[in-house]
Amino acid sequence: MAVYVYSITSKDHPMRLDGVHGVGEPPGTLRTLRTVTAGALCAVVSDAPDGLRPKRRDVLAHQEVQERLMADGAVLPLRFGMTTESDETVRAALADRAGEYQERLRNLAGTTEYNLKASWEEEPLLRRILRESDEARDLNAAIRDGSGTPQMSLALGELVAREAEVRQQALAKGIVEALHPYVRDESFAPPGGHDFLSVSFLVRADQEEMFLATEISLANQLGEECEVRLRGPLPPYSFV
Template structure:
């Protein structure tokens, strides 16, 4: 029978699984598959599994419970294997890699930060700072602009927005990077100009959070900081 794989842990992890159930309806029972010094937490894989709220929550609850007792490699939702033996084979073949990652994630959690800026405030800043943008905007408002002026203004503003937001994103990451063991950025979406994950050790947690709050306060109300964590370090497995 196919098995659902939640995470991988080392031999020293206590793996307290009592009272925790897995994905599926009814909820599946958790068990471990052992190979050498590594253990995978698995359950029977329900048929037709989809990323529904109940199952996503169950998957996350398993990670959170085990993270509270030690370091694990949290696997993404939906990972399955053919059977327990297939899991053992992977644990054996990739043992060195998994042991190295467990050491790298020791006593760490992930924090994910997204930052956006009020669009109207940003446009006001560009018009205040750029003589060229202001002149083009004045021509359009006065009715004296040529047919190509709106396009020219739009292209100028787009370049300014990109340059400013790239600089802002780099500045935020640079300020937080000293308190993280590792860092990954992803393509921001919507109005966000930064989407970054930080791997933060327990002994740096307070400094990281204090610095993030200080940055948000310094940058002002026109910026929205959205920090999620501590989370299982999915981005660093």
């Protein structure tokens, strides 16, 4: 039977997994967690159920394993759905990449992940551009009083797009720089929807309080025009 792999950690991790079950339909042994050890490393695994899909029950089970392990030490969390052939395959992978995995665990020790996304409401951003850009304001006035041309409308649209990008990039840089002193690493992702920033921070445990206080202060300073959304603490998927 295939093996489902949840995470990799050190052999001396407490592994307090009592009462935590793996993915798959209960009851039976499919949901029973076990460990596979190679040298100083250990992987948390279970038998992999057939036809596994990302159902809410199984995603939550996967997440609960990560959170329980995170509470007691550094862990390399694997994404949902990672399977391999057998315990021996897992053991071989741990042995082959032992140095790499141990280095990653050292980097993650005493940290946790937070994900931050930020968006800027379209109307307030447009008002700011018209207030701060003489060129945009003149074009808009001409269009509104009927003296403008189709070319002016196109020029205004292009100008607003450029100005919006400049302001969003500057704000994204400012947010990241303000939080940077409290983190060990950063991982950027392409923002989606109306977001102009999507970044994950690897936050040091001894700086977590200051990180959270700074994020709250930034959100208050930005006001209602900008929405800042912070999720965490999370398993450090972005830094594995």
